[in-house]
Amino acid sequence: MRQVRTRSIFVFVLVLLFFAGIIFFTANISINSGSWVQHIYNWHTSGNGGLEKAGKIFDRNGVVLAQNVDGERVYNDDYDTRLATLHVVGDNSLNISTAVQSVYRSELTGYSFIWGLEMPETFRGGNNITLTIDSNACKTAYEALGGMEGAVVVMNYKTGEVLCSVSSKTYDPQDPPEITEENEDEYVGAYLNKVLSSSYTPGSIFKLITTAAALENIPDIDSRTFECSGSAIIGGEKVSCMSSHGTIGIDDALAQSCNIVFAQLAAELGPDKMTQAANKMGINSSFNVGHSPTVKGHYDVKDAEENDLAWSGVGQYTDLTNPMQMCILMSAIANGGNRAEPYYVEHIGGGDFTKQYTSEKNGTAMLESDIAQRLNDMMRYNVTSNYGDYMFGGELTVCAKTGTAEVSDSEDNNDAWMVGFVRDEEFPLAFAVAVEDGNFGISTAGPVAVAAVQACVEGLSAEE
Ligand SMILES: [Zn+2]
Numbered sequence: 001m002r003q004v005r006t007r008s009i010f011v012f013v014l015v016l017l018f019f020a021g022i023i024f025f026t027a028n029i030s031i032n033s034g035s036w037v038q039h040i041y042n043w044h045t046s047g048n049g050g051l052e053k054a055g056k057i058f059d060r061n062g063v064v065l066a067q068n069v070d071g072e073r074v075y076n077d078d079y080d081t082r083l084a085t086l087h088v089v090g091d092n093s094l095n096i097s098t099a100v101q102s103v104y105r106s107e108l109t110g111y112s113f114i115w116g117l118e119m120p121e122t123f124r125g126g127n128n129i130t131l132t133i134d135s136n137a138c139k140t141a142y143e144a145l146g147g148m149e150g151a152v153v154v155m156n157y158k159t160g161e162v163l164c165s166v167s168s169k170t171y172d173p174q175d176p177p178e179i180t181e182e183n184e185d186e187y188v189g190a191y192l193n194k195v196l197s198s199s200y201t202p203g204s205i206f207k208l209i210t211t212a213a214a215l216e217n218i219p220d221i222d223s224r225t226f227e228c229s230g231s232a233i234i235g236g237e238k239v240s241c242m243s244s245h246g247t248i249g250i251d252d253a254l255a256q257s258c259n260i261v262f263a264q265l266a267a268e269l270g271p272d273k274m275t276q277a278a279n280k281m282g283i284n285s286s287f288n289v290g291h292s293p294t295v296k297g298h299y300d301v302k303d304a305e306e307n308d309l310a311w312s313g314v315g316q317y318t319d320l321t322n323p324m325q326m327c328i329l330m331s332a333i334a335n336g337g338n339r340a341e342p343y344y345v346e347h348i349g350g351g352d353f354t355k356q357y358t359s360e361k362n363g364t365a366m367l368e369s370d371i372a373q374r375l376n377d378m379m380r381y382n383v384t385s386n387y388g389d390y391m392f393g394g395e396l397t398v399c400a401k402t403g404t405a406e407v408s409d410s411e412d413n414n415d416a417w418m419v420g421f422v423r424d425e426e427f428p429l430a431f432a433v434a435v436e437d438g439n440f441g442i443s444t445a446g447p448v449a450v451a452a453v454q455a456c457v458e459g460l461s462a463e464e
Contacts, residue, residue, distance in 0.1 A: 054108045055127035057089055057100060059135040060163070060346060061459070065089050066101065066173075075173045081135050083170045084142035087193035088133055088162075088344055091173035095191045098292040100345060104129060107348045130346045132161035137455035141166045144451035150416075150435035151194035151323040152448055153342075154456045157331035157421060157430040160340040160362050162289070163456045164431075167194040196294045199320040200415040200434045203405030204257045204441065206315030208329075208375060208419075209299075211254055213277035214265045215371050225249055228260040235306025239263040239314075255382045257402070259314045266313020271301040274313065281329055282339075282366060283321060289342045297321040315405060323432045326419045329366070330430035333379065334399070334421040337372035338363045340430070379420060387442065392450055396457065397423040400449070402441030413437050416444035426464075427457050 056067040065076050065085050073092050075082045090099025101108065110127040141152040141164050154164040169190040171177050179187050192198055214221045228245035231238055241259040245252075253261035266274055278284060278299035286293045298320035301312050311317040324342060331340035341362050367375075379399035383389060392398045400420030407415055416438030421430040431453055438444030 051092060051101065051105075051109065053110060053127075054101070054105075055110070055129065057108075058128065058130045059085075059133050060131060060161075061134060061136075061463075062130075063135045065131070065135060076135065078139070079172065080142060081139045082172050082174060084138040084166050085133065085135055086170045086173050087167040087195070088131065088138075088165050089173070091176050093176065096193060097191075098193045098196050098289075100129060100131065103291050104345065104348065127349060129348050131344055132163065132346045133165060133344065134163050134456060134459040137164040137452060137459050138166050140164075140455035141448060141452035142168065142170070144448040145435070148435050148438065148444070148448075149189070149194075150433070150438075150445075150448075151198060152431075152433050152452050153195045153323050153327045154429050154431040154452050155327055155331065155340065155342050156428055157334045157340045158362075158428045160331075160342050161346070162342050162344050163429070163459065164452050165193070165195045165344070166452075167192065167198075193292075194434075195323050196289060196292055197322075198434075199295050199297050199322045200417070200436070201405035201407050202297075202315035202319055202321040202326075203403035203415060203417060204259075204315055205326065205401050205403035205417045205419050206313070206319055206321070207254055207257065207262045208333075208379075208401055209277050209281050209283065210262045210266055210269075210274070210313040211250070211378065212281060212367065212371055212375060213269050213273050214250065215374055216277065216368070217269055217273050218265075221250055226253060226258070226261045226264065228253075228258050230260075232260045232264065234263055234267050234310040235308075237307040239307070239310050251378055251381055252385075254378050254401070255386045262313045263310035267306055267310045269313075271304060271309060274301060274309070275299065280366065281332075282325055283319075285325070287325060287328055287341070289324060290344055294324045295322050297325055315403060323434045326417075326432040326434075327430050330419055330421045330432065332366035333372050333375045334423070334428070334430055335363075335372070337365055337367040337369045339366045376423075380423065383420075387446070391446065393454060396427065396453070398453070399423060402446065404438075404441045412439055414439060414441075414444075416441045418442070418445040418449040420449070422453065422457070427460055429453055429456055 051073045052071055057065045059065055066089055067074055087096055090096050090101030094102045108127055108129060145168050149168045152166040155162045171190055225247050227247055228241055230244035231240045239259055245256055245258045248258060283297040283299045286296045301309050308317045312319055328339050376399055379401055383398050383400050398420055403417035405415040416435045418441055419432045431449055433445040433449040435445045
């Protein structure tokens with residue numbers, strides 16, 4: 001009798017395991033089949049990268065960036081446009097993991113759990129994707145880079161639509177290079193969308209964070225003056241400035257980008273308040289752009305000596321920032337403290353199947369409104385007193401900050417930045433440009449930012 005009972009329990013457990021297995025298997029299939037079928041190693045879909053049945057990809061103005069012609073995936077006719085839009089659109093491979101053709105492969109190929117890849121045409125809602133980007137602005141920004149490597153992003157800070165997004169090193173998706181051990185040096189970073197996935201030493205653009213920390217924590221900051229004699233000893237070691245600024249207040253210190261003032265402020269504020277400001281402004285956070293996360297920046301001064309802390313306040317030491325994250329910060333400063341949430345995909349499909357994308361987190365607070373307004377005015381003063389409105393053609397009300405980050409002893413090896421936004425109601429554009437191996441922020445990143453912003457303004461004007 002005992003033996004029979006043991007056997008029944010054994011059979012019962014077996015049956016239980018069997019059903020548990022079926023449940024696990026079914027769940028696994030329904031959750032993962034979409035990505036399995038899109039996998040590059042699935043021979044059913046490989047050859048053309050699984051894109052034989054993929055829909056078209058359009059830019060915001062209806063320009064075709066990718067489509068199938070006679071079973072072949074074909075990209076835009078224009079060579080520079082293809083190179084400029086590669087990192088947003090993608091190529092036939094999945095090498096650029098954040099590109100639309102990688103991230104939205106299921107939507108693009110019309111894969112469904114019931115039909116697999118063989119959904120009848122009549123049921124397909126049209127699997128085209130319309131992007132937010134203006135391919136002409138991307139091309140203009142790419143050409144303005146003139147072969148330099150880096151990242152350019154411009155977005156509408158009211159809506160979160162990314163209008164221009166360019167990453168270089170790039171290549172032609174119509175004729176992708178075969179990257180081998182011999183030529184891999186030539187293509188370092190080519191598979192990265194640097195707008196989302198690279199971080200650079202910020203240099204003076206980080207003074208915006210130090211300024212916000214000072215505005216929040218030092219009550220008499222507006223009436224204070226500082227002394228800059230070209231260098232100062234902080235924490236027993238030297239901090240140097242590009243110039244000798246003499247007696248200077250906070251607004252002019254930011255406009256003239258005085259290192260001494262912001263190094264002293266960081267040392268005075270201390271590691272906790274500096275870290276608090278950096279965290280609040282998103283430096284150590286990752287942000288979602290559609291389904292793709294941005295890389296986190298880096299601000300960590302817990303083991304910093306006083307001199308390191310001083311340098312961290314002017315964007316050196318171990319500081320790192322990501323271009324998209326800086327563009328998001330610009331949106332918060334432009335929007336009275338509330339950030340925009342960027343996105344690349346405007347809608348997918350057509351007719352009843354249309355899925356419209358909007359930004360749910362638009363308006364999330366990042367800064368107190370009075371601090372945002374003060375930074376906004378200070379960045380406007382940077383342009384009127386230093387860079388000059390003529391830089392942006394004289395028609396736009398631009399607020400900006402440049403940065404030149406020394407990453408080695410060589411003068412032509414700096415991370416050159418320009419970040420900012422346009423105040424004008426009809427052109428709510430925030431931008432961030434980071435160029436590798438540049439000279440100065442204003443001379444290297446400046447012209448690229450101007451070209452990208454002006455091209456976006458032209459595009460928006462034509463839409464009206
Ligand atoms: Zn100075």
